[in-house]
Amino acid sequence: MIQHAELASRLQAVLASGPLTRLERLSSGASRETWRLECDGRQLILQRLRRGAVTRLDLEVRVLAVAAVAGVPTPRVVLDGSRSDALERPFVIVEAIAGESIARKILRDDAFSVARRQLPRQIAQAAARTHAAPITELAALSDADQVESLRSLLDGLGDPHPVFEIALRWLELHRPAPRPNVLVHGDLRLGNLLVTPSGLSGVLDWELSHLGSPAEDLAWMCVRAWRFGSGLPAAGLATREQMLAHYAAEGGAVISLAELRWWEVLGTLKWGLICIMQSQTHLRGLVQSHELAILGRRVCENEWDILQLLSPVPA
Amino acid sequence: MLEIVQAVQQWWSHAATQPASSRRTFDIQVAVNALDIVQRELLDFARQRSAHRSRLAGLGHADDRSLANAIRSGAHDDNLEELAAVLRESIRDKVAVANPRWLQSDPIPADQSASHNVPAPQRAAAPHNAAAPPTE
Numbered sequence: 001m002i003q004h005a006e007l008a009s010r011l012q013a014v015l016a017s018g019p020l021t022r023l024e025r026l027s028s029g030a031s032r033e034t035w036r037l038e039c040d041g042r043q044l045i046l047q048r049l050r051r052g053a054v055t056r057l058d059l060e061v062r063v064l065a066v067a068a069v070a071g072v073p074t075p076r077v078v079l080d081g082s083r084s085d086a087l088e089r090p091f092v093i094v095e096a097i098a099g100e101s102i103a104r105k106i107l108r109d110d111a112f113s114v115a116r117r118q119l120p121r122q123i124a125q126a127a128a129r130t131h132a133a134p135i136t137e138l139a140a141l142s143d144a145d146q147v148e149s150l151r152s153l154l155d156g157l158g159d160p161h162p163v164f165e166i167a168l169r170w171l172e173l174h175r176p177a178p179r180p181n182v183l184v185h186g187d188l189r190l191g192n193l194l195v196t197p198s199g200l201s202g203v204l205d206w207e208l209s210h211l212g213s214p215a216e217d218l219a220w221m222c223v224r225a226w227r228f229g230s231g232l233p234a235a236g237l238a239t240r241e242q243m244l245a246h247y248a249a250e251g252g253a254v255i256s257l258a259e260l261r262w263w264e265v266l267g268t269l270k271w272g273l274i275c276i277m278q279s280q281t282h283l284r285g286l287v288q289s290h291e292l293a294i295l296g297r298r299v300c301e302n303e304w305d306i307l308q309l310l311s312p313v314p315a
Numbered sequence: 316m317l318e319i320v321q322a323v324q325q326w327w328s329h330a331a332t333q334p335a336s337s338r339r340t341f342d343i344q345v346a347v348n349a350l351d352i353v354q355r356e357l358l359d360f361a362r363q364r365s366a367h368r369s370r371l372a373g374l375g376h377a378d379d380r381s382l383a384n385a386i387r388s389g390a391h392d393d394n395l396e397e398l399a400a401v402l403r404e405s406i407r408d409k410v411a412v413a414n415p416r417w418l419q420s421d422p423i424p425a426d427q428s429a430s431h432n433v434p435a436p437q438r439a440a441a442p443h444n445a446a447a448p449p450t451e
Contacts, residue, residue: 160383163402166395169386173395294319294349300409301417307403310396 014086031055043096049089057090058082063209070133073202097202099194103228106195107236118199120238124246131182131214143211147171153273163303167269176259181211188217189226215255219263224305265309272302319349355412363408
């Protein structure tokens with residue numbers, strides 16, 4: 001394994017730069033590690049796959065380029081190492097974008113009060129531009145049916161979950177009319193957006209991007225977990241109606257509340273299944289954490305939200 | 316329940332040897348919350364289990380597995396909404412144990428952002444849950 005100093009000198013070599021003046025590990029997601037670095041006065045971000053990660057980083061680099069051309073604020077790629085072994089594992093280096101990503105700060109701090117007024121339109125615009133991007137070069141992205149994918153995910157989890165079965169069945173019986181596939185970000189929500197006091201500065205984390213319905217991105221940000229305690233459903237910033245109206249005004253498709261609701265049921269189901277998977281990581285002894293252990297208890301929050309969404313009476 | 320108690324116990328026996336830190340303080344809060352969950356569950360477990368069993372029986376099922384399989388097979392396609400209404404009571408019990416605050420609606424923040432700059436025609440705000448089902 002490369003040590004810190006070794007990584008710094010290898011980075012200097014691949015960047016053909018002066019010595020690094022900063023190299024700091026930021027976080028480690030499930031599939032990759034993120035580093036902040038500084039050299040020759042430039043602020044950069046390194047993302048490197050973890051050992052055994054199966055993500056197609058080369059595809060993600062292509063998605064970033066396509067989204068940038070479409071006018072989505074994305075980090076500019078400085079070095080595409082998705083096929084390189086210079087840092088042992090595939091990597092990509094992008095320019096750092098200034099901005100805050102912590103949702104609760106964006107939703108609550110006074111510093112972001114102007115941004116909060118701009119964000120619904122800006123997020124809708126980023127979504128509309130993403131969905132208008134040409135996908136001819138992105139044919140390698142998955143276009144799997146989301147209901148089918150979630151059904152196999154649920155089957156892999158073992159225990160019976162009647163409410164999730166109701167959701168799957170309901171989704172099957174009420175499918176909206178199909179739309180032509182577009183580029184879907186796949187995780188569009190606060191936490192994956194960079195925000196400055198004046199508004200949206202970057203759309204990050206494209207690793208779940210795929211081909212599908214534009215309504216999926218708009219509904220995902222409405223899943224209750226992504227409201228971060230706010231009473232406003234769309235990303236904690238706007239009503240569903242407002243977000244849909246902004247989206248249409250920015251050139252996106254006209255999406256009805258009913259279609260949005262279908263995708264919100266699907267998104268809530270997806271998040272519930274992810275919670276189960278994360279808590280099982282603890283139960284199998286992979287990660288010892290009581291925080292993860294109680295995450296399993298909170299799966300019922302998603303079941304509750306699904307039943308609220310399916311309720312014929314306003315709850 | 317057992318898995319939570321074990322997780323807290325394991326963490327505590329490790330944390331007891333560690334110096335104080337903000338991370339440890341945060342973890343202690345998480346552990347306290349976890350024990351709150353266990354406490355609520357112990358207090359209401361017997362009632363919740365028997366109430367859930369009678370709901371299942373009312374739907375013609377002996378356990379969750381049987382109900383889940385029947386839903387999957389399409390046997391309940393005609394009464395999915397009724398099923399949802401019955402299960403909602405069991406899920407309400409579970410949430411009341413895991414995170415009672417989730418049952419209340421979230422507070423609306425003072426800053427009602429996004430009320431400006433909205434294109435006028437589609438501004439009407441019908442309650443989301445009252446929306447008609449999507450076309451099939």
